[in-house]
Amino acid sequence: MADTLGAFEQAVLLAIVRLGEEAYGRAILQEVQTRTGRDVAAGAVHATLERLERKGLLTSRLGPGTPIRDGRVRRFYRLDPSGRRALNEARAAVDTLWRGLRWPLKGSV
C-alpha cells in the first residue's frame, strides 16, 4: 500500500495533476489557494512538495524563468507512478468510508 496522504498533501498532488506541464511552485500555490478557498503560505506548499519528493511520490526539474519573476528559474513538478497510486488509494479509502451513505448528511445523523 502506498503512503497515506494527508488532506493538504492530496490538495498539492491534485494541483500538480490539474496543472500538468505548467506545475511549478507559484502555479501550484495559486491552484491550492483557489481550490481550498484559503490563503495558503508559500512555505507550507514548498515544505509539502519537498516532503512528497523525498517520499518518491513526485519528481522535479528546473526550468526557465519569465520576465515577471525577473528571469528567476522555476521548479516544475511531475507525479511519479507511486504518487498516482497514493492519490488513487486515498480516493478509494474515502469512497469506502462513504459507501452506503447519502451526501450531504441530513437530519440528526
Added chain:
Amino acid sequence: MSHDATPPAWAEHLLRLAVGAGEFDHLSGDLLEQYRVTVLPARGPRGADRWYVLQVLGFVWRGARGWALLFALGFLARTAFDWLVPTQHFYDRALVTTITSASILFIAAFWPAWRSGSVLAGPLFGLATTALAAPLQIAGTLALLAIWHDPGTQAAISGSGGLDEVFALPFLVMLPAIVIGTIAGLLGAALASLRRPPALRA
C-alpha cells in the same frame, strides 16, 4: 500588474538566509511572481510588502521550529527534574543541560549557514530558535506549576533558583544564542565555501 515593483530588499536577503542558495532562485521567483501578479493588485504596495515579509518569516519559522521544540523540551525536562528530584549540587546537571542546549543551538545555526553559505544565517537561526522556544518554555513551566505546586515542590523551586530565574532564562539565553549562532555561522559558511568549486569562491 507591475513588472518593476519589488518587495523589501531586506526580506529577500532574509529569505536567502532561510532557504539556502540552492532553493533561493526558484522560491524567490515564485514569491516575486505571486507578489506582482496576485498580491500587489489586490492589497496595494503596503499590503503586498506585509504579505511578502510574512511569507519569508514563515520560511524562517519552518526552519527553526523543530530545533525550538527540542530546545524547549530540554529546558522543561531540566526544570521538572530540578523540581521533582531536588539536589544541593547543581554542577553536573548544569553541565549536561548547558552542553545539550549549546549543541542544539549550534546545529540549528550551523545547518542554515552551511546551506546558504552566509555567516549571518547562524545568528539569525540561533536567535529564531530561542525566540520560538521562549513561549513554549513559559507555557510548559506554567503547566508544570499547575500540576506540581505542593509545599515540597515549592521548596525545591526556591532551592533551585526560584521562579524568577525559570521565567527569565528563556529570554536571557537569546544573547548567548546569538554568540553560539555566530560561531556556528562562521564554521558553516567556511565549510560551505570549501564545498564550492574554486572558480566560484569569492
